[in-house]
Amino acid sequence: MIYLLVPSRQTQPQTDINRIRRDHAEEEALTGMVHGMDASAPEERIARAADKHPSCTGYEFRRVYNRPQRNMPGAIELDFLFHIGIPHPVQVDEEYFHSGAVARAADRQRDRILYENFLRYKGSRLISRVRADFLETQEQADNVFEQIVAGRIFSIDDVA
Numbered sequence: 393m394i395y396l397l398v399p400s401r402q403t404q405p406q407t408d409i410n411r412i413r414r415d416h417a418e419e420e421a422l423t424g425m426v427h428g429m430d431a432s433a434p435e436e437r438i439a440r441a442a443d444k445h446p447s448c449t450g451y452e453f454r455r456v457y458n459r460p461q462r463n464m465p466g467a468i469e470l471d472f473l474f475h476i477g478i479p480h481p482v483q484v485d486e487e488y489f490h491s492g493a494v495a496r497a498a499d500r501q502r503d504r505i506l507y508e509n510f511l512r513y514k515g516s517r518l519i520s521r522v523r524a525d526f527l528e529t530q531e532q533a534d535n536v537f538e539q540i541v542a543g544r545i546f547s548i549d550d551v552a
Contacts, residue, residue: 427453434524435471435484437533442474445537449475457510468506470519476541479516481506486524520545 425431426439431453442448452473459467474480483499503519511519520540527533539545 429454432484432486432524434486434522434527434533437527437530438472438482438484438522438537440530441533441537442472444534445476445541447476447541448537451475457506468502470506473511473516474540479511479514480540481511481516481519482540483519483521484524484527485521517543 422433422436424433424436426436431439435453439451439453442451453471454462455470455473456462457468457470459465461467462469470481471484472480472482474482483503485499499521503521507516507519522536522540522545526536536545
């Protein structure tokens, strides 16, 4: 005689005990690197957003202009040059380095030099500045990158 085990038709209550929920406060695993170079968490998040976005065909990270190396007098470093049809230059502003009026004025001056002498001739858009506190989660970075692609972010005060 052969016996078949038939599962009970009685339903078991659904519990969330074995499910993992991702909390917004939980930090995603960041490597601290973009294209093999050291990167802040906001820089890495915006790079991940670019990697996922279908219209971004690539980007340059921390490209130095006006001098052969970074940290040389007169060198201007651009955080990102995203290739989305036309080049989209983006600077990620950490509050510590870009918080005062004098620092923001110096940033605008460097942006003007960089755009007028190097980026304008590539058909680039104006340099967008994004505050790091708007890139605290990957979801925020994805939304900010969407705004960059749509051309809605142009300065520190444009992200709200």
